[in-house]
Amino acid sequence: MEAVVTVNNKYDFSEVKKDISCEEAVSLSNYCLNCKNPMCKKGCPLEIDIPDFISAIKNEEYERAYEIISQKSVMPEVCGRVCPQELTCEAKCVRGLKGESVKIGNLERFVSNYKTPIKVKKSNGLKVAVVGSGPFGLSSAYHLKKEGFDVTVFESSHVLGGVLIYGIPEFRLPKKIVDDVIYKLENMGVIFKTDVLIGATITIEELKKNFDYIFLGTGAGVPKMFDIPGVMSKNVLSANELLTRINVMHAPNSDTPLIIPRKVVVIGGGNVACDAARSLVRLGSDVTICYRKSEEFLKMRKEEYEHAKMEHVNFIFNAEPVRIETDKAFTVNKCVFKIAKKHEKIECDMVIIAIGTTHNDLIPRLNGIKSDEFYKIEANDYVTSDSRVFAGGDATRGNATVIDALSDGLKAVEKLMQIIKK
Numbered sequence: 001m002e003a004v005v006t007v008n009n010k011y012d013f014s015e016v017k018k019d020i021s022c023e024e025a026v027s028l029s030n031y032c033l034n035c036k037n038p039m040c041k042k043g044c045p046l047e048i049d050i051p052d053f054i055s056a057i058k059n060e061e062y063e064r065a066y067e068i069i070s071q072k073s074v075m076p077e078v079c080g081r082v083c084p085q086e087l088t089c090e091a092k093c094v095r096g097l098k099g100e101s102v103k104i105g106n107l108e109r110f111v112s113n114y115k116t117p118i119k120v121k122k123s124n125g126l127k128v129a130v131v132g133s134g135p136f137g138l139s140s141a142y143h144l145k146k147e148g149f150d151v152t153v154f155e156s157s158h159v160l161g162g163v164l165i166y167g168i169p170e171f172r173l174p175k176k177i178v179d180d181v182i183y184k185l186e187n188m189g190v191i192f193k194t195d196v197l198i199g200a201t202i203t204i205e206e207l208k209k210n211f212d213y214i215f216l217g218t219g220a221g222v223p224k225m226f227d228i229p230g231v232m233s234k235n236v237l238s239a240n241e242l243l244t245r246i247n248v249m250h251a252p253n254s255d256t257p258l259i260i261p262r263k264v265v266v267i268g269g270g271n272v273a274c275d276a277a278r279s280l281v282r283l284g285s286d287v288t289i290c291y292r293k294s295e296e297f298l299k300m301r302k303e304e305y306e307h308a309k310m311e312h313v314n315f316i317f318n319a320e321p322v323r324i325e326t327d328k329a330f331t332v333n334k335c336v337f338k339i340a341k342k343h344e345k346i347e348c349d350m351v352i353i354a355i356g357t358t359h360n361d362l363i364p365r366l367n368g369i370k371s372d373e374f375y376k377i378e379a380n381d382y383v384t385s386d387s388r389v390f391a392g393g394d395a396t397r398g399n400a401t402v403i404d405a406l407s408d409g410l411k412a413v414e415k416l417m418q419i420i421k422k
């Protein structure tokens with residue numbers, strides 16, 4: 001049994017995948033074997049007690065199921081939507097050996113509709129500053145608060161949620177879902193401060209005067225660009241810029257400039273390329289994703305790939321970008337690829353580059369926190385070169401998944417607890 005999938009119309013950014021009903025959830029849960037040695041749990045970076053929460057659904061104890069997931073996860077409503085379960089828990093499910101795996105992601109999303117208040121220990125008197133409100137920051141803040149720390153989250157943007165907000169479109173992850181996670185943390189007592197650029201406006205040393213510990217979840221949000229001729233032309237955008245304009249600044253229904261292209265080439269094969277392509281389809285563009293490898297190496301989720309094809313996104317594989325051509329006004333009019341040893345010109349009036357992101361240099365460069373040459377922060381078991389500063393998520397890994405960042409947040413707090421108890 002599958003969750004209902006619909007393909008939306010032009011200009012419609014409403015969520016594509018729908019919730020399942022109680023009857024469907026109970027039916028899906030009855031397919032689980034409640035294994036003694038649950039491989040699904042081993043496949044989950046957060047090691048959520050999956051058979052236990054599925055058993056609770058079987059008994060129609062939905063709030064208890066939520067409590068079980070919430071022991072490890074700050075955001076089941078997000079993970080149930082965007083985690084690549086086909087590569088983690090569902091990939092390990094024994095049911096998958098002879099047929100379909102248990103639909104753990106669909107069940108997690110279902111359970112997230114049955115929220116219960118989160119218990120918080122009384123204050124231990126220690127103050128922690130969390131830098132960044134993306135997945136690592138929110139996961140750290142959640143587990144720190146549960147342990148009784150006083151937690152303040154600093155966000156450089158005017159909106160909270162980091163990549164969950166600026167990177168993932170409404171049709172995959174509605175903003176209200178992320179807002180609900182923030183409200184939950186606020187209700188637990190976490191303080192949020194927006195428009196504060198830690199590392200520049202306030203340095204790490206200044207922060208240390210007011211906080212006992214600092215958790216860095218600064219992500220990896222600086223887009224990588226190609227070094228091919230024409231890349232600086234008008235209407236060549238990084239996918240990050242495009243998605244930020246649409247997701248955060250509400251283009252094209254705002255003052256934010258965004259020319260709606262007629263024909264677009266998106267270069268890349270990951271989820272970000274797919275999100276950019278599907279967003280542009282909703283604005284009425286004819287979109288082609290060009291990927292330098294073959295279909296089997298696509299990095300986007302299979303489900304998203306299938307949705308993109310249903311929404312008439314075109315795909316060209318084994319296409320190596322060569323150059324971008326322009327008209328006399330330096331506006332893009334063609335993108336040239338090497339395909340099967342021949343140069344092919346694809347007409348387009350916009351090129352979106354989605355070949356990954358790298359790290360912001362601000363904190364390592366200006367604040368003495370050790371990093372590699374690409375400003376990826378170095379951390380040993382989540383502790384950086386400064387013993388009062390912890391880090392995780394994309395800031396220490398590079399481009400990782402939401403669930404990996406959530407796992408880092410949990411483990412970094414566990415590490416701090418070990419240090420404090422010594």
Ligand code: SF4
Nearest residue numbers: 032033035040093094
């Ligand atoms: S491995 Fe699959 S069948 Fe076994 S407990 Fe996990 S979800 Fe259920």
